[in-house]
Amino acid sequence: MAGEFALIDRIRARARSRADVVLGIGDDAALLAVPPGQQLVVTTDTLVAGVHWPDGTAPADIGWKALAVNLSDLAAMAATPAWVTLALTLPFASAEERSAFVDGFLDGFCELADEHDVALVGGDTTSGPLAVTVTAHGLVAPGAALHRDAARPGDDVWVTGTLGDAAGALAQWRARGPFSAKLRYRLDRPTPRLAVAAALRGLARAAVDVSDGLLADLGHVLAASGGLGAALELGRLPTSRTLADHFADERARWPLQLSGGDDYELCFTAAPADALAIEMALDAAGCGAAVIGRITAEPGIRLTTPEGEAWVPGAAGYEHFGRA
């Protein structure tokens, strides 16, 4: 029991389906009915043990996060998620360990898939070092997707939710000292901002999800938009009470919020004239957001402290093969 095909059966037994899945798990590929007039939006992200989650993370949290980070990329495009595939590489020697991991993983994965009516339509199961790849497919009306390349000088820079909680949890885990379960929850169970993204269609100009860190991901928007810059006020970074309690020194907190990553919030730009409409749309979507600065024609990101001094950050964000 719990060889490759028994594991696939176990996954199939719990996989959510939808009416537009013509053929799901079990054939050589899935067949999906893309609604006429809709564009298909496709994204993939891999998570690797020891790189994307701390040792000892519960399988259910790994399952949730593997789906959440992919839905976050669909949210950044203002797409509505529909179908996903799941590639699992499992190292466990015994059948009991393998099935226990898969059962736990599916608890978290299916909880989030159910919340957003996402069907699991296929995947791959192999042996090897623990890694998970999800490919997510979403739908959007032609012209309604948000792109990274659409920021303009004078736009407000917005961020949803709060920044730095996940990075705070990671710093506490690394320090092996006192830790906050609330911060740790933000690291393990990010919320993909799908409702926000849907509400922003037609209001936001450029958008990106914050996975590597605000400076790195906003930097992608600025580069894609033709080499623009941004002027940001550190005093306006949206900050949770918990993060402020645990990292009371703002000079220790800002690097977590600017470059820590793992936030899975949306950073978007919009015309200042649309600020009120955006606030109302975000209220309706049940998510807070803050304007943290402006897009500038001058390239580079300039940061200002509440006292009006310039602040030069360390790293921009997380980079694979880098040192951060």
Ligand SMILES: Nc1ncnc2c1ncn2[C@@H]1O[C@H](COP(=O)(O)OP(=O)(O)O)[C@@H](O)[C@H]1O
């Ligand atoms: N190995 C690859 N082959 C093709 N495209 C890739 C590869 N790795 C990344 N990309 C593409 O490069 C862009 C940036 O990737 P990435 O920084 O991972 O985006 P994100 O942070 O949104 O997940 C995306 O369009 C992604 O699809």
Ligand SMILES: Cc1ncc(C[n+]2csc(CCOP(=O)(O)OP(=O)(O)O)c2C)c(N)n1
């Ligand atoms: C053990 C551990 N170390 C470090 C991190 C921090 N971390 C790992 S990958 C990453 C960035 C996001 O991952 P990536 O694969 O770059 O996703 P993408 O930007 O492609 O969405 C961060 C902040 C972590 N979550 N867990």
Ligand SMILES: [Mg+2]
């Ligand atoms: Mg990626």
Ligand SMILES: [Mg+2]
């Ligand atoms: Mg992204």
Ligand SMILES: [Mg+2]
């Ligand atoms: Mg991503």
